[in-house]
Amino acid sequence: MRVPIFSPRRLNIRSAWNRFLYQRYDPTLAIAGLLTLVLTYLILAPIGAMVITAFKVQFRDQAQMGQALGEWTTYYLERVFASRVSYILFWKPLMNTLIVSVLVVALTLFLGILVAWLIVRTDMPAPRWLASGMIIPYILPSWTFALAWLSIFKNRRIAGVQGIAESLGFSPPDWLAYGILPIIICLALHLFPLVFLLFGSALRSLDAQLEESGRILGASRWSIMRKIVMPLMLPALMSAVLLTFSRVVGSFGTPYILGAPVRLEILSTSLYGSIRTGATGVAAILTGVMIILGISMVMLDNYAVREVRRFVTIGGKGGKRDPIRLGKMRLPAAAIVYTIILLSVIIPVGTLILTTITHVPGVFTVENLTAEFWIGQSVKTTQEPGLLLNPGVLKATLNSLRIAGLAALISGFLGTFVGYVVAKFQNNLVARYLRQVSFLPYLVPSIGFGAAYLTLFAVPRGPIPSLYGTMLLVIIVMSIKYIPFASRAGISAMMQLGSEPEEAAMLLGAPWYKRLVRIIVPIQKSTLVTGILLPFISGMKELSLVVMLATPGTELMTTQVLRYMDYNYNQMANAVNLLLIFIVVVLTYLIQRFTGSSLARGLGG
């Protein structure tokens, strides 16, 4: 408990002034005030603006609706949920979203649990790198799989260079080349590492004595698995399921790239379409639906975790146990795991590489080899120079680095300050408000958050000019979207630290900025660095958040991939994506070297 220095009952001007002056020594309150203002404006205002948009007549609909601009209306609500177009606009995409999510979740569970169990529990030959290798699909930009899929399976329905299958004399049918099946497979290959990580680390940290107690009481391996291990894995699995589900609902790149050729829409692509066609009212309603989906996921997760926490806490030292001997199944098990790596890492990346060094992918002759996509003066299809000489690509790369870097820095520091204030004020009103507001962006799907920013900042409002088309807007939206991660990390780090170290410095006469620079920042260094580097990597791969905000002047690597795909310049898209993968992998490697940690730590064989 923080004891108030000035009695709140005798609040008069003099005391208020003294309080204000006291901020010189302990500016927590001032920081809290500033954070409250900034976060309220940048988080609540866009969402609020969007809610208003959903219920007010928009400029382009005035005539059709017979209502004046800015009047209140339920037109958009009806249009989305109960009109002739609502099936195409909403119900069909919703159904597709649900089908895709459920199947992706099922597939990731199967793959993730299988691989985790084999690597963690059995004597399968598993070199040290195997567990880290399993994380790679998740590190790759999510649409990598979609690009590779198209490079292999595209047929003559869409323009551009032919697919590898076509070159080999097999023309894939539409259902194999585009639409729901490839979307499910590609998303599952990208997301199964989440299940692998969560389930694997829970399995690894399960106290071995819990199983040994069972053995001593005469239970067979199978009984132990069924009655002890599986029930205790439930919370981890539940988190994995909900996380995967919300990732799928929020995904944009993969369903856009693979769905567009056959007009298959899920909620996120339908929302994108609405914005692109200027139907902002409809877009606002769709965003609302996605936010509600997001919130219910989080609430379900909280509820489930709380229910389970009543009697289960997972934790403990793990402890060594003898691996399960697979005997004859040892090699088949290894074959399964390596096949998964092959399918989720080597083939996708290999395909991208192959397409960028051949004129026609899938034709294996020496004349077909080319370097034009990398260092050509003018690529035949695009009439632009190859990737490494291309000023547009260079600019997009620099933009990506600059925007993701700045956004990561800003969100990292904002998050740390939120943590500082929350840890100091504990449970008072401001602390609770900051804690919750800073978590809010997590609930809003990226594409909806981008839409909300577009709504608020497309036109000048009050003293704030229209920011659409500026780098600043992209930086702000990214910083704010990543605040939940930074502030969660900041809060838990600061809570853990407690206020004693700072108070000790206070008693020894250190002014506030010295305490910050000499005590807090050094202690929280590694949290801060991870809290900046991780969002930096995510920012490099960010597409759905910025896809509506990027303009030719603020093109990012991710939006450039998408633009090339829109024009069916597959090979250029693949090349830019390869460059992006390269940057992301290097950054991930650096972060692991720097923090000495690894996402897959402790999962290795």
Place this chain on the structure above:
Amino acid sequence: MPDIKFMNVTKQFGSVIAVNDLDLNIPDGGFVTLLGPSGCGKTTTLRMIAGLEIPTYGEIRFGDEVLSDSASGKTIPPEKRGMGLVFQSYALWPHMTVAQNILFGLQMQRKPRSFQKDRLQELTQLLHINGLENRYPLQLSGGQQQRVALARMLAVSPKVLLLDEPLSNLDARLRMEMRAELKRLHDQLSNTIVYVTHDQMEAMTMASHVAVLLDGKLQQFAPPMEIYRRPQTLFVAEFVGSPSINLIHKDNRGSADVFSSILDACQATGMEAGDRARIETIGIRPEAIRLRTQNTDSNGYWSFPARIDTILPTGPEWIMAVRIREDIFFMTTDIEPVVQIHDSIEVLVHPKGFHLFDGQKNRLK
């Protein structure tokens, strides 16, 4: 019920030797504690009895039954041994209620429901946990969890009850209560109990026999009072007793005259010169040291001038630190001392109170 026999048992983990050539006979119905500092191999020994570890070399028998034998490679898996093991962390299954935890073993044996019900009632009464059957482990206090863990293992009427530091997670008061409870339980059930602990007090108070281990080697196996009174190695002397034994080393120059003065006292008791020459370390238990007062009969005692360094009253007794030359010695007395700090005094020790150790740290005499 039969004895548990360790015959030349060695257990290696990679290049680390956890248990080194252990010979041990745990008598039927005994309450045996394995005592030693962390990493001495006591838990590994216990886990080998349970079958959770398999010896690298040697043989473990349970009467005539071979539990593990490295020569033939035969070993009985833990689920077939019929032992009970209570872990330090209790390892209660957090997703099962107290009743489900306790009855798990009986369900594995497919015992009839009515039998299970009776057994549950019996055990909850025995361990004073009745009324908690439907709670989850997290809703219980540490002491209650401890009792449930015991009940879970007792439910299957194990031939041997193995306890791995079962009281180390409890607070001091609960620990005392549970010690009494375990001893009562042992009297009631007359099982063999093997008890691992690093707390010498626990080992002393509860056991019928204590096995002291260091670096995987058995140091001494004897009833507790013998361990205290006649420690066979320097390590046992140091490890058992609180405050711990006072030691004087031969090669410590600051106390050379103290050492030689004690040798003289030993000579007076008729110790041979050859034996005396082998003495490297002399130990004196705190309660063996007395202060000379005017009417003390000091005949036959070794005496030496000292100075009171500090006095620590503990309630029932007083611990005094006395400085003899450069060394601080601790002594205990249950009579309120009349001396003050910094007083010059003289200490008395009867030669029987000297524990003499040779260069190999083994007991002489």
